[in-house]
Amino acid sequence: MDLYEHQGKELLKEYGLETLPGKVATTPEEARKATEEIGGTVAVKAQVLTGGRGKAGGIKVVDSPDEAEKAADQILGMDIKGHTVGRVYVEGGAEIETEMYLSIMVDREKKQSLLLFSTEGGIDIEEVAETKPETIVRLYIDPLVGLQPFQIREVTFASGLSGDTAKSFGKTLQNLYKAFEGADASLVEINPLVVTKDGKVLTLDSKVTVDNSSLYRHKDIAELHDAAAADPQEQRAQEAGLQYVKLDGDVGILGNGAGLVMSTLDVVAQAGGEPANFCDVGGGADAEQISTALDIVTSNENVRSVFFNIFGGITRGDEVAKGLLAAMERTDIKLPIVVRLDGTNAEEGREILAENTPENVHTEETMLDAAARAVELAKKGGN
Amino acid sequence: MDLYEHQGKELLKEYGLETLPGKVATTPEEARKATEEIGGTVAVKAQVLTGGRGKAGGIKVVDSPDEAEKAADQILGMDIKGHTVGRVYVEGGAEIETEMYLSIMVDREKKQSLLLFSTEGGIDIEEVAETKPETIVRLYIDPLVGLQPFQIREVTFASGLSGDTAKSFGKTLQNLYKAFEGADASLVEINPLVVTKDGKVLTLDSKVTVDNSSLYRHKDIAELHDAAAADPQEQRAQEAGLQYVKLDGDVGILGNGAGLVMSTLDVVAQAGGEPANFCDVGGGADAEQISTALDIVTSNENVRSVFFNIFGGITRGDEVAKGLLAAMERTDIKLPIVVRLDGTNAEEGREILAENTPENVHTEETMLDAAARAVELAKKGGN
């Protein structure tokens, strides 16, 4: 789960990281008030769960409450890479001496946390990795012993800071790791981490991603989820316990098992079609879940045909066929549905479907044939 | 560093363990007042850093402030295994259902913490290990992952407790490990750990030993040290940075290096003598430290001769000899002192001693000869 900038900062502050004063506003008036309270020059920043808001005009630095109100009016409602801006963060200013980069993430290969630091901040770290790789420090943190004092020294010496600023920097590293571990984050990124002219070490922009599997023990973080900003069908799928991702094509796809569904998208593309979504109904889906899934998939207006790809494993093919028929009865989908049923008791399942289904349901024996059929039907415009 | 029962309980309480209400008293009057405040039946318990106080009459259960005053009067000043009782702990009563044993200690072989539990409490665990070994649960705690939930379940099932009492018991294990680690203890022992008739899990008697090397980060615990109760010479040696242990014999012993001094005690015993103490002056001891050490060793009235065993390593023998002479000048020891000087520049050192020392200083070339001489001199009564 990705946090908004202001949520991430709030969390980092709880772990002792320093930030500038700031307030969230959902209306231009609130932005004005926030600016009055903070005083001086402020930045009005679009809160969106994507990068590149600066280039998109989503950040404006202003000198008065009036200007802040105007800026917020421009930014709120703006579309940034498909995300509609629903709130802005009004943040006080600082006299910046240097900008640096600092992040901690889960490293899958090493199975440890990876800390990345660079004296080059404010720009994309991948760009830095290409242009100035020598400025990057990488170190692994073993979860069994945590971030060690000697590692903090290594990064602090690399920062080139000294005196009290170096101490604050070291404390920042320590607190960031505590936040990373304490909040079950898979990523905490501070970019830029700034040193002010008076030697303070501040988090200017941050990105925090919390492991979804850990949310049961972080109720406070789970509550930050912005259901309004999510795709409504993805949101509905999530609530129904289904895995659904909306895509741009016209062939709606369902199946049981994440790997099989990913593969189904692939064979549809290989057959010349474009998948409209990813939808995993899981292993033991019942009629109700299947009908919800069908409803979610077909509620996408671009969908012209549906490919339901089932491998009967422990759930036998005949049972799946019955479940699908029961689900069909609950909906009134007119779009053509291609069902491919394979695995345990597949033949029995196909027979049940052949005998009982409405005209718009077609069965195929193999994934490849079914994909070709679904693509063909979609190209015909769903008739 | 061993803590008194009441100090250990105070520490365990900070980590969430439950104890009975209690107060320390250093006079019979204070014991009376404490009993009035606590109310009901109380135990008046001698606070000494040794076991077996129960058998020695150091614990009395009484029903009134009057009786408590009388009991405290009897117990205060009592000698228990060489320890004079300077304070008592007045503790409230409880209706006890069962008594169990629980401890965590540093296991040197496994290099992990060892948790010991037995359903048999209130008696010496070594006795339980012999008579009812099947009641003992032993498990190792890896410091890199701590006490694990499954280990808590293992011990809890072994306790035979159920319901809320089992939960309290589990919490007790968890908190005891936190205390053990948090206080840098080398031993925390609760014996007995009791379950009351109303299902509470209480620490009735406890023993806590804190690692001396960790005291720099536990200033609060370090301050609990009862200098008054320590042997005055051991206390003085500690303050001077010397390692000194008083023993029962009449040959005073000094040397450089713990192993060499231990070995010196052994050769003195092998020569038919009895060492009066262990005293390690360390590798780079200067004249002042040597004179302090000599003074400590000879302040023991039993001492009839002194054996100063030196191996010149990095500190050369001639330097050691000069240091010894300088030290001798600061004291006016009349007892015979046998100096054995070996190692780097030993001959030069021995020459310096031979030329300059008073009559009561004798030099020998080997440890064995020196030991024999020191024993012989002690037997002569120190003349």
Added chain:
Amino acid sequence: MAILVDDNTKLLVQGITGREGAFHTGRMVESGTNVVAGVTPGKGGQTADGGVPIFNTVSEAVEETGANASVIFVPPQFAADAIFESLGSDMKTVCCITEGVPVHDMMRVANYLRFKDATLIGPNCPGVLSPGQANVSIMPRSIFAEGNVGVVSRSGTLTYQVVNELTQMGIGQTSAVGIGGDPIIGTDFIEILSLFEADPETECAVMIGEIGGNAEQRAAEYIQSEMTTPVVAYIAGFTAPEGKTMGHAGAIVSGGDTTAEAKSNALRKAGIRAAENPSEVAQLVADALGK
């Protein structure tokens, strides 16, 4: 010869009285697996369906039954502890079926595993099945056949799909291992491939990967430099968009290396047969075996 689980496997089921645990214990017993014990704290002394004795702790279960492998069905918040409990009793093979185990829990487990002479499969995996010997999984036994192909996969249903096609072509399996779809898993492709390489009966190995991470690239290097057994690979997720989790917590494109295309290219560069879809896998295996 099978890998990881076989005729000598004495299986312990952690979470045997839960819905999933009970259901799959029945299926594993039906498949002929020697399920010797179950563990559910507080239900020690009871007996599960199929006559499997239940214990309160793994330590007790191992002492009483000599269990040497365990399969875990406990809820995600207790999964790491269940794994530690198995490791604490020196279990040699541990399969954690549970989905949704927190990543930080798994980092601790995975780093602790370095101390232990044990193989952890999963979490979020279908387990291990060695046809004719032992079924320590939630996979459908009926689609398998005894034979000479080893299968290792990050996906459950894709394993079924491929195994089913193999079996229908008359090609059986030594063992099939689902290593799990999470970002941090106990055992990666390389460890399993090395077991297949060492197994004289495995004549061909199938590796089924997907988007996310770079385990497939590392496996490609290993296969090229260390393996003589032919390997057929397939990577799912060519059409997955960046930044979206595709069902499995670990299936997410987060950079150039993590796409199905990059992985397939790396495999082909290393001289490994990489199929475009699951059906092609079976055909490539048949070719490799000279059938």
Added chain:
Amino acid sequence: MAILVDDNTKLLVQGITGREGAFHTGRMVESGTNVVAGVTPGKGGQTADGGVPIFNTVSEAVEETGANASVIFVPPQFAADAIFESLGSDMKTVCCITEGVPVHDMMRVANYLRFKDATLIGPNCPGVLSPGQANVSIMPRSIFAEGNVGVVSRSGTLTYQVVNELTQMGIGQTSAVGIGGDPIIGTDFIEILSLFEADPETECAVMIGEIGGNAEQRAAEYIQSEMTTPVVAYIAGFTAPEGKTMGHAGAIVSGGDTTAEAKSNALRKAGIRAAENPSEVAQLVADALGK
């Protein structure tokens, strides 16, 4: 052949600018040891006496100088971190001279060591000296001679005492290792004895133990079952009273097994020559060597 440190040792001194660190660095350099680097955070870029370059971190020092062994002189509260820092740079041999390291710190270090292909000597130890090759210790080089006896000891001064007597009898040493007097140490007798056993030049090993723990009993079992090299042992502390720490934090009688008598008896039962005092050690070694 020497063990642990030899002609190939490139030594790093952690805490090189402290009083002890600076003093002993000079002595180690004088003994001919190849001291390639020192570390003191904040003094990187400076040069220590003898021209040894100082770095801010071990990682930097290793990168620049290829150091493969380190010796630690930092204060006790920083010792565990210094050890972790060395292990983090994959140092093969680490000698921690520092006395007074908290026991819980050492438990963490000792358990972490299981992951690492490294040998930690100490803490609270005099280090390792291989006469004629390398001196990674605070031991007086002058009392040593090159030869065929390996010495391992929990005590510094007793090592000097024994080595001095050996040298005076014309018996030289391959290496002398002070493993330290703390309750939790990185390397026990057995690991060092196994190195001596594997060393073709070591013809006799001397083991100097003391009261506390049961490392000597475990060593006795090992010597009896695994060693062909003759071993002469000596245990100090026959007269130590129960419950009193005798100088070394680990030298405390806390039960029947931990006395010098129990240890000497165990050694003798295992057929090992156990001396009554240090002087007897040299004589027994001479006997063992047939001199």
